[in-house]
Amino acid sequence: ACGGGDGGSEGGGDDGSLVIGFAQVGAESAWRTANSTSIQEAAKAAGHDLKFVDGQQDQEKQIAAVRDFINQQVDVIVLAPVVETGWTDVLQEAEDAGIPVVLADRGVEAADEALYVTRLGSDFAEEGRKAGTWAAETFAADADGTRILELQGTTGSAPANDRKAGFFEVLDAEGLNYEIVDSQSGNFTAEEGKAVMETFITTHGLDGIDLLYAHNDEMGLGAIQAIEEAGKVPGTDIQIIIVDGSTAGFQAGVDGKLNYIVECNPAFGPQLMDVLESVVAGDEVEKFTPVEEGVFDATQFEAELPNRQF
Ligand code: AHR
Numbered sequence: 001a002c003g004g005g006d007g008g009s010e011g012g013g014d015d016g017s018l019v020i021g022f023a024q025v026g027a028e029s030a031w032r033t034a035n036s037t038s039i040q041e042a043a044k045a046a047g048h049d050l051k052f053v054d055g056q057q058d059q060e061k062q063i064a065a066v067r068d069f070i071n072q073q074v075d076v077i078v079l080a081p082v083v084e085t086g087w088t089d090v091l092q093e094a095e096d097a098g099i100p101v102v103l104a105d106r107g108v109e110a111a112d113e114a115l116y117v118t119r120l121g122s123d124f125a126e127e128g129r130k131a132g133t134w135a136a137e138t139f140a141a142d143a144d145g146t147r148i149l150e151l152q153g154t155t156g157s158a159p160a161n162d163r164k165a166g167f168f169e170v171l172d173a174e175g176l177n178y179e180i181v182d183s184q185s186g187n188f189t190a191e192e193g194k195a196v197m198e199t200f201i202t203t204h205g206l207d208g209i210d211l212l213y214a215h216n217d218e219m220g221l222g223a224i225q226a227i228e229e230a231g232k233v234p235g236t237d238i239q240i241i242i243v244d245g246s247t248a249g250f251q252a253g254v255d256g257k258l259n260y261i262v263e264c265n266p267a268f269g270p271q272l273m274d275v276l277e278s279v280v281a282g283d284e285v286e287k288f289t290p291v292e293e294g295v296f297d298a299t300q301f302e303a304e305l306p307n308r309q310f
Helices: 030-046 059-071 088-096 110-115 124-138 158-173 190-204 217-229 247-254 269-281 301-307
Strands: 019-024 049-054 076-079 101-104 118-121 146-152 178-185 211-214 239-244 260-263 288-290 295-297
Touching: 019 030, 019 059, 030 049, 030 217, 030 269, 049 059, 059 076, 059 088, 076 269, 088 101, 088 110, 101 269, 118 269, 124 158, 124 211, 124 239, 124 260, 124 295, 146 158, 146 190, 146 217, 158 178, 178 190, 190 217, 211 217, 217 239, 217 247, 239 247, 247 260, 247 301, 295 301
Parallel strands: 019 049, 019 076, 076 101, 101 118, 118 288, 146 178, 146 211, 211 239, 239 260
Antiparallel strands: 260 295
16 A cells, blocks of 8 residues: 555555554564564565564553554554553554554453454463363372462463463363462563473472463473473473474473473464455454464374474
8 A cells, every 4th residue: 555555545555455554462482473474474475565563572562553553544453462451542543543453363351342353363262271171181080189380471461361261261160179389470481481480499399299381382491491400300290281382392292391282373474464455345354263273292292393383
């Protein structure tokens, strides 16, 4: 639409090209980097002009980016909201300016549902339920109770909220006898995941801890380092679940250092371009489109490792 397009109210250039403003979360994980690359490459392949802003895991930076996109009168705004709340004002401003907003990856609180067109991304609650299903089966015979540590993602983010809820929903439904020994945020990074795990170890020790549920690969990998430095064997002395499924995550699985991987798929750039084109064209779209994702246990790590794309 830029540089000579008519910029008509329906959006898009004469040649169908779009100006897209994309407020990304940050670069906190291999997943995130792969997601940015997928979206940047897909926009380029489709001939769209993508204005990319890295929010550095800071909501204020993302809000400023969205306001900037509104001022630039882009055709469509893509927002990957770092947390679920606090978006009402800026989403309302986009609506008032007649610029559609599409959520990529993460969601916003239900109260803001009317202020975006659609969300394309993972079903985080389902990811949590998948992790919970494996844990409930694995520890079903654990008569004296399963003692669990949880490394949560960024506080207030959709994946942290929903992965937690889905996981414990299944443990409760299955009647597992469990105890949450500790649960803290590691902000989806390896450094913070490691630091929180060190605190867990100092506070609780590792003897008698059965399971670590890490909401993403980076935190799980950081925790594995902390466990090794404490002289314990990750994957054996303590079982570990991670979410994402990066190459590094699968390699740790092949090395026997973790036990279950719930996939979170970042490669939805091409699908996102289709959604954006439909939205700008004014077509009806579903409110939520989940991306396809699998699960992998120890019997599958080695065969799957070469297939990983990030
Ligand atoms: O929102 C998706 C999550 O964000 C991924 O699981 C995590 O690695 C990323 O930081």
